Amino acid sequence: MPETQYIIYGSEYSPFSVKVRSYFRYKKIPHEWRPRTLDRQAEFQKYAKLPLIPLVLGPGEEVFQDSTPIIEKFERKFPEPVLQPSSPELSYLSTLLEDYADEWVNKPMFHYRWWRPEDSHAVSDGLARALMPNGDKASMDKLAAQLRTRMVPRLRFVGSSEQTKDIIETSLANLLKLLCAHLRGRAFLFGGRPALADFGLSGQIYCCLQQPTTEKMIRGQYPEITDWIDRMLDPQAIGGWEEWATLAPTLEPILKTEVGALYLPWSEANAKAVLAGAEEFSVELGGQPFTQQTAKYSAKALQTLKTRLGRMENRGVLEEILLKTGCLQPLVSQTW
Ligand SMILES: N[C@@H](CCC(=O)N[C@@H](CS)C(=O)NCC(=O)O)C(=O)O
Structure with a gap:
């Protein structure tokens, strides 16, 4: 193993592991992809500060966890090829879309994974095989059943319930339709090279391809999306960044329908509830109630977006885009 090699557990x-792996591949950071299997559980636990993957282990046994901070840290050491559009406005939108992917698109990904028996069986079988690559059928079936018993009740952690099911499913359907239109004739979200947003969003949608219901939706109707997912598995820059003027016709609808109408109002209500010390919160999204337990991590993500916007000089053009797409208010709100 080369001396400077990293290991990605x-x-x-x-989806967050696939995101980080694509990033390491794009940056040509020497690494080994090490699937977290059951027989590596002790090895993983020795390093894990959080019981979460991805975990990146450095050559000197430094441990990195949490996909967004991992990418931020590695950006300092591996600045090329650049990860964000050169325009400050587009760079901000890319970060906003990455947060939307991590904090919101993760909901439909997770919801479709465990909601319907057809999906939960397919995913738990696949997961069991991934965890026990040499296991016999009986052991794998037993593990798959245990995974379903553990994961189905966790749907409520991401807010998936009878009450919210329609909002979550409609959101993914809208995203796929709009994303497909945006990717028609375009390699990546911001032009001829992948940006941070591509890594976040493609990780979530890659995992949607493992679930029969969402796989059918994507493969049946949106070849542009599967082509993009294929590109994102080992991304290569094939051109430059586009300008807002050419991106706007198809990127604006994603920002408006998804980020401005769903993700940010949800995130703002969540952040208020976290601040108030509440365990659960409810918010109206598109006229329908959405109730879920508070998520501290998402509140932090929103605060980071707000701070970054507040510190930006000459943010007039960005504010106009955010205003037009219904994204501005939660990002400048001072009321909590
Ligand atoms: N915010 C974290 C989220 C990581 C995360 O949620 N990881 C999930 C898998 S995608 C996990 O490790 N769940 C517990 C498990 O698999 O045991 C990140 O961006 O890395």
């Missing part, structure tokens, strides 16, 4: 079934 991850899983094909972890």
